[in-house]
Amino acid sequence: MPKKKSKKVSKTKEIKGQLGKKKETAREKMIGQSIGYRYDVNLLPDYSKLTPFLKKYIEAMGWDDLNWLEDVHMGYEEDRAAVFCRNANGWVTIPKSIKLPNNQQDRDMIARELLVKFQMSPKHPLVDLKKAYLKF
């Protein structure tokens, strides 16, 4: 008799903050969604992971560190990796062609780089608004 192949049972990893996987507050149960941010807002950047683009940006601005970019993290929108643009008040979706590393610190650096490129682009939504409404 051939040996029966034992099926591997994949262990499901409990994800912190997932509904039904942790003790929700009464409020969360009632509204059916987690209350909170989509990433750890208090995560401090690891400066050893700075990208060459970000180094150039810091130098061009005359700053000593990431400055406002310390608060930028990679999150998600509509099931896709995204970064929040505070100027456009919307999520900027990261193209699927960009490979994302399996590490939040590295992903955050990519998010910062892409956000700078998006905000400084002449195609940014604020450019049209500025043209239409700038008073002086």
Place this chain on the structure above:
Amino acid sequence: MANLKTVSKKSKAQSMGMHTEVLTGRTQQKFFNPDEAENFYYFGTYDVDFNKRTELDVKDMTAPEANKEIDNLMSQGYGTIVIKNPQGKHSLGVGILNKLNLIFEGSLGYFGMGSCDGPIVRINGRVGWSCAENLMAGKVVIEKNAGSCFGAAIRGGDLICKGSVGARTGIDMKGGTIIIGGDAGAFTGFMMQRGRIIILGDVGINLGDSMYDGTIFVGGEIGSYGSDAVDAELTKSDQDWLKRKLKVAEIGENFDVSKMKKIVAGKKLWNYDNLEPTEKKGAI
């Protein structure tokens, strides 16, 4: 019910632990073009040179006149501007959305350097209420003391006061870092939502009252904790970051950061959401 979509198959983003639920129809979505040219400045801002320096005496100018003249100098490519005789005028240096090195030789009144995005500012005197309110990016250094509501509602950048500050420092802040070399008053970090506050000296009563998120580091004594402000463990990563930040701030370089206290939100006040579905249903 809230607009909650269940996803049976795990996407790559989910398996990376980037998120745990999918919320739809609540935010805008913009698509990024990765082929954008390398550009470090906002579209339409002035191309200034830090080595091109000029002075501006604002003694006989009103604040709007002075601010317009700063803008005019930037349009001529001046990257370093020294402001003489600010004489405690209110609302000086507001709304600068440019890379710039700005030096004030004197003190500022209320709402100095408000709503700025990018400049490096040094103020050789004191500042009044609400200095650098709504700062988006950049670095503002105050050599002496600051008034109340220092860094109110800032969203990014570094705001540094080498002296002491008044009450409600960092009220409603949504990002960025506030660094204080001396003491801070009551209700520091009141209703803060994100960002970091570092106080090397003592701090008054009700520290971090009703804070939603963010982190406060204190080197001295704490008058009392506010509602929902709790102690947290100071990690190695915190200490490394604190050392780096104090060096950037040019203060407390020899300060023993390992003895600092870390205060975060207890998150017991997290009891709202922006849909309020049950309440809305009841109203209809």
